[in-house]
Amino acid sequence: MSDDSDKTFQKTNDGKPVAMEARDQAEDGRRYSPSVARNREPILEVFREHVGETGQVLEIASGTGEHGAFLTKALPQLNWTYSDIDAVSRESQAAWRRAALHERLHGPYTVDASAHSWGPVEYPGHWDVIVSMNMIHIAPFEVALGLIGGAGRLLKPKGKLFLYGPFARHGEIAPSNAEFSANLKSRDPRWGVRDLDQQIVPLAEEVGLRLQQVIEMPANNLSVVLQRQA
Numbered sequence: 467m468s469d470d471s472d473k474t475f476q477k478t479n480d481g482k483p484v485a486m487e488a489r490d491q492a493e494d495g496r497r498y499s500p501s502v503a504r505n506r507e508p509i510l511e512v513f514r515e516h517v518g519e520t521g522q523v524l525e526i527a528s529g530t531g532e533h534g535a536f537l538t539k540a541l542p543q544l545n546w547t548y549s550d551i552d553a554v555s556r557e558s559q560a561a562w563r564r565a566a567l568h569e570r571l572h573g574p575y576t577v578d579a580s581a582h583s584w585g586p587v588e589y590p591g592h593w594d595v596i597v598s599m600n601m602i603h604i605a606p607f608e609v610a611l612g613l614i615g616g617a618g619r620l621l622k623p624k625g626k627l628f629l630y631g632p633f634a635r636h637g638e639i640a641p642s643n644a645e646f647s648a649n650l651k652s653r654d655p656r657w658g659v660r661d662l663d664q665q666i667v668p669l670a671e672e673v674g675l676r677l678q679q680v681i682e683m684p685a686n687n688l689s690v691v692l693q694r695q696a
Contacts, residue, residue, distance in 0.1 A: 519544060531560075539566070556573075556574040559573065625694045633662040
């Protein structure tokens with residue numbers, strides 16, 4: 467891993483941060499996220515207990531690519547496909563795929579979750595799980611709409627949409643998440659922590675997804691599992 471002088475906040479071409487944290491980059495192109503190092507073990511346990519240990523997984527906004535690499539190493543019957551709208555993130559995902567000691571990492575593909583078609587991953591009924599971690603609060607709400615619509619369109623019957631990140635519940639929000647949401651909105655007024663029960667679940671129900679589990683995670687985050695009913 468590189469030294470502290472190489473830690474940077476990854477940004478888009480218009481200067482907005484792709485990540486809300488500084489990330490290290492190794493010589494082989496792999497990026498490392500401090501938050502992934504903290505949450506990957508709890509997320510693995512959620513996958514084992516509530517999501518699944520086998521099947522085809524599509525990750526939207528795969529970030530550094532660490533989650534896919536870690537989970538496929540731990541769960542040897544899981545196939546994971548990376549995607550991201552951000553080119554720098556895709557470079558890191560490709561580096562993690564090259565470094566893997568197996569062939570169960572795929573992509574990365576360019577996918578805009580807000581689009582009506584997800585292009586190279588637009589295979590209805592193909593995906594057992596669609597994953598999105600720490601994305602919908604750092605994006606316009608149209609991206610959440612597109613993500614949920616895509617899950618309803620592309621998941622297998624009984625397939626699952628897995629969300630991870632900070633949420634409000636029934637109009638109430640933890641003080642730390644409220645502070646974080648205000649910070650996000652100061653960066654871009656279209657961003658902000660979403661209310662799971664008032665904003666996300668009603669949209670999911672419209673496309674045939676039902677809330678299955680909500681698991682409390684470290685640092686006031688939630689793991690959310692929704693399942694396609696038919």
